[in-house]
Amino acid sequence: MTTLTLTAPSPHLAFLLRLADDNLILGHRLSEWTGHAPMLEEDIALANIALDHIGAARSLYDRAAELHGEGLTEDDYAYRRDARGYLNCLLVERPNGDFAHTIVRQLLYSAFALPYWAVLTASTDATIAAIAAKSEKEARYHVRHSGDWFLRLGDGTDESRTRTEAALAALWPYTGELFEVDATLEPLIAEGVAADPRSVHAVWQQTIDQALAATGLTVPEVPFMQTGGRTGYHTEHLGFILADLQFMQRAYPGATW
């Protein structure tokens, strides 16, 4: 049991892993708050959202394993790939930072995930469609939760507004990647397995614009968008996530827990 390298995974498999990795890594980040949140209600809420994401990741890895054959399991994907094999977008691996960073990251991602899951309910991969139906409901709550907090922080105190603005500026460059279409995605969109993320851009923009308008904040001016996660080109943060995440499976390979 060593590091799992997927050489040229099929587009279908790659798509499943991209979605699954987004959810695992975002869930992992949120779970870091447990016991350390600004109020007990948020310890609970963030753990809840983390559980939704980890649950979605598990279902998607399951489907990947089924498709992949070779007797792999969900845990092989999570625990045996090194950073270059992870396909999540960069946004979800950004550090929690302060609570404003966590809320802005969640809003930016969930405002994308909600409509994207909605169109994926029509996926020709019936398992994806079923996962999407469940996840869409969860994402509705995630958007509401982060949207409510965005409002409170953006229109709360001077300090909370400044922090929210800084978080927006820091995270905005990672939003472009959510809507990218590449050679992996193109055939899958044509087949109806995947959905075109560009088709939900307008809805995403509307959600964000509404949130901004309610606080009087504006879209930060960002000359460059970041990209790379979908092909395993990550930030330096992912490696440290994986060192913790994978420790037990690496130290005690082949054991059942």
Place this chain on the structure above:
Amino acid sequence: MTTLTLTAPSPHLAFLLRLADDNLILGHRLSEWTGHAPMLEEDIALANIALDHIGAARSLYDRAAELHGEGLTEDDYAYRRDARGYLNCLLVERPNGDFAHTIVRQLLYSAFALPYWAVLTASTDATIAAIAAKSEKEARYHVRHSGDWFLRLGDGTDESRTRTEAALAALWPYTGELFEVDATLEPLIAEGVAADPRSVHAVWQQTIDQALAATGLTVPEVPFMQTGGRTGYHTEHLGFILADLQFMQRAYPGATW
């Protein structure tokens, strides 16, 4: 290549590992500052001290491997033991905290290491004696460096004094362990392989008292001393150190780097 469990290591081996682990873990902690220190001179100085500690650890692991037989290497000890198998004292695994914590931790440890290495130069284990001779010289610099900073911080600004006081209070409970003698150490002291740490307590106390006197700070009132590291009963911090430290060897077992 999985996790290395040493069931009832010989006292000689355990003693080598205790010393080596102290040095590796303290070196690791110091190395975390590299690129992030309060001034460039300290990036360099802390890296330098870290290198001394890691160097001492390597020599001690080498000697352990020689004694142990079974074809083990220095890396087997560093990279394959889980937290319960590490025998460093708790002081060295405490987080870096602010610069005052790092300086106080270093002074408390080095003020012990300097005289302890000095008596170990007479060890009947010639390799230990040789390592001690080299390390004693290095420890002299470590005491000077941390002592100078202790003075600057303790007698600098109100803020630096408050921080230094807080660091002293937080770390003092971990100093008792440095001078403990147990069933592992007793026969080795009798044989002259190890030295009795209690024999250097007065010198240690004098070094610390002098540093305190120069700043007007006092020994914090600490009703309880902490213990456990020498038998692998650590704080929760060590596990995270090892997750990073061991990632590569765990993820790519058996490779040569």
Place this chain on the structure above:
Amino acid sequence: DPREARFMARIDAEERIEPNDFMPEGYRKTLVRQIAQHAHSEIIGMLPEGNWITRAPSLRRKAALLAKVQDEGGHGLYLYCAAETLGKSREEMMDELVDGRAKYSSIFNYPTLTWADIGMIGWLVDGAAIMNQIPLCRCSFGPYARAMIRICKEESFHQRQGYEQIMTLCAGTPEQKELAQDSLNRWWWPSIMMFGPSDGDSVHSAKSMAWKIKRFTNDELRQKFIDATVPQAHRIGLEIPDPDLKFNEETGHWEIGEIDWEEFKRVLAGGGPCNADRVAARKAAQENGAWVRDAALAYAQKRAARESETLAA
């Protein structure tokens, strides 16, 4: 005082006391202290387990652990609410926790050093907690009793889940079995101490029994726990780290060796391995979160002000 007599008559008749009912000051104080301690224990209890969320060895276990720690947060919340019905604010209780005035269960001052400790906490610590808590479902104070009913259900699930995790380790590789035994060695005695001092040395017991806050003595509950747990350990091949342990055929009870009360007192007095780290973690959460709570408050006030302006217009 005739009110006190009526109060005691209600207690004796097994009636529930509700927040707005008359109650003697001692009863209120005892309850506030106990419920707050209980709430704090849930909150501090999130830390040793939370320590392994990012390192759980499988996704299934990670999700289960996260859900468990979340449940503990929920328990803390119910309990703070129950204490608030007695007139003490959550903020005040939180302040007492982070400045060290309030106590919480000493068991959480021990570190989780390996993954096995997560299963062990479920099995032993939640197991011991349930022994304490089941009788509290019949506590004379209504809000506490009702919170306990819900909490006990979840704790009992956690306890089974913890035992199952340890069972899995014992059925696994030799390394896994070793992790389980090592963890039991470290957690056995601290769990035994969770029931508090022996009856003779227990300060608050007699009054609490009379008020039907407590239903059993510390030693009675401890014995129940030991009798339930020893056979569970033996069933999966684990050895209890007590050379004096023996089964008394006459009484049908397992008898244990001497408890190290010095250790108990030391940990209670702040000298446990993690007391300082636990309180520091909660303090950091309180301080780092202050601006967030301030923002939420400021927003709520602005919003209320806007609404009343709209109404006025």
Place this chain on the structure above:
Amino acid sequence: DPREARFMARIDAEERIEPNDFMPEGYRKTLVRQIAQHAHSEIIGMLPEGNWITRAPSLRRKAALLAKVQDEGGHGLYLYCAAETLGKSREEMMDELVDGRAKYSSIFNYPTLTWADIGMIGWLVDGAAIMNQIPLCRCSFGPYARAMIRICKEESFHQRQGYEQIMTLCAGTPEQKELAQDSLNRWWWPSIMMFGPSDGDSVHSAKSMAWKIKRFTNDELRQKFIDATVPQAHRIGLEIPDPDLKFNEETGHWEIGEIDWEEFKRVLAGGGPCNADRVAARKAAQENGAWVRDAALAYAQKRAARESETLAA
């Protein structure tokens, strides 16, 4: 201006200019900018490599990496000192770095994603740096030239060490070989870009050549690097990620494909993968360390005051 003429005569005669000598304002400005950028590059360069100190795969490599990063800190220090001889304080330069006004080598805005990147930085990045720096040992400004002599010696050691690390990977398991190739794929083009824009597009080149700050054009240095490096890659079985790469038998040079100047400009303008993280890390170090520097200053002042009191008494 006769002083300028004398200055140019000295330059032409290959004499060294020293800090207290007359120099034209443009010469001073160019040097301060270049030396400060060079110093900043060393400091920022500590971050991508520092990223792997805690995760190095063997103790030997850990010590070597730590020593290497420490050397970079040392280079930064000499260079700040050299720049200070021209009248600009280190504090001012540090401020310019953290508020984004100062530039540093764009290469450090790429992330170190695997351990192989550590070897690759040694081999390629230090290799490219040396090409730039060897001629700087003959730079007309004395303090800079002298700093460069020392730096070049160490860089050349780092470069050999880096190549040896990559060689080890290439001789290792298939996974290790793959790590090396993947790393080369990511670092090749950014290293090529380290030499800056093509001669036609280079803003400061002509003047710098006349002042003998620079001795070769960007393209000349780039070609030297390519000619040295391509055979090294081939020797250990690595493929250069450039389908257009070919050896020109006539000129004896390796010719590369089109450089993506858009990427170069984007990274230079702040849009590289790590620009924000790099500056944020240095900013955090500056801010978190402020109280330490204040304390050192306060202590030095107190001490000086005490000494003068003693003298006065």
